[in-house]
Amino acid sequence: MELIVLPVEAWAERVAGDLVERLRSAPDLRLCLPTGDTPAPVYAALAARLESGEASLERATIVLLDEWVGLGPDDAARCDGRLRRELLERVSPGPAAFHPVRVDELAPEQAAARHDDVAAGGLGLTLLGLGANGHVGFNEPGSTADSPTRVVTLEAGSGDAAVARYGAERVPEAGITLGVARLMASDEIWLLVSGARKAEILDQALRGPVGPDVPASFLRSHPRLRVIADTAAAALVTR
Numbered sequence: 001m002e003l004i005v006l007p008v009e010a011w012a013e014r015v016a017g018d019l020v021e022r023l024r025s026a027p028d029l030r031l032c033l034p035t036g037d038t039p040a041p042v043y044a045a046l047a048a049r050l051e052s053g054e055a056s057l058e059r060a061t062i063v064l065l066d067e068w069v070g071l072g073p074d075d076a077a078r079c080d081g082r083l084r085r086e087l088l089e090r091v092s093p094g095p096a097a098f099h100p101v102r103v104d105e106l107a108p109e110q111a112a113a114r115h116d117d118v119a120a121g122g123l124g125l126t127l128l129g130l131g132a133n134g135h136v137g138f139n140e141p142g143s144t145a146d147s148p149t150r151v152v153t154l155e156a157g158s159g160d161a162a163v164a165r166y167g168a169e170r171v172p173e174a175g176i177t178l179g180v181a182r183l184m185a186s187d188e189i190w191l192l193v194s195g196a197r198k199a200e201i202l203d204q205a206l207r208g209p210v211g212p213d214v215p216a217s218f219l220r221s222h223p224r225l226r227v228i229a230d231t232a233a234a235a236l237v238t239r
């Protein structure tokens, strides 16, 4: 595991710069991307770099990490909408393909199965945020290393975040997520962590017991895991 700790002012630019580098060396990269408050500044920095011609998404494929079940297509919290607004609509050309989770057209189980088929085509680089409860994607506590892509019942805190932090019109009770097993099959994983409120859970994820109580702990057995944290998030890990 590679742990990179940066001052908050440099954090998003560093991640964006590293992404540019990857896209330059592998223009047809298959990228799995999360949404949330953590990656938002990374996408802003990445969009600016792509717009200034440092690299392009033209040949890249983007697979969404997860999605809420039960929020309308225009809900402010929708993961596909956020990724479009924060990155995809800000860059031209856009990616060769963008794969949202098909929650509007398909029943949840079918949408999960379809999305798993997409991810089974291979993921070159997966970016993940870290949930305050240790989740990655919507692999909530209780998830195992072999958890498949599936419909999950959300912990109360995860559903509440949709309303309180992402502006959802109502509290979603379920989500669809790429499973831990699918994420672990990615060639490379970058876990992005920022802010003091993630310090305790990051410490548990990286130094506590590996197991379902903190699903992010499973990432430690990935051969190419890079954790990119700001100083506040890394405060306990580097103690």
Ligand code: PGA
Binding pocket: 035, 036, 037, 038, 039, 129, 130, 131, 132, 135, 136, 137
């Ligand atoms: P956040 O969410 O980036 O908005 O903190 C992370 C997560 O819950 O996965």
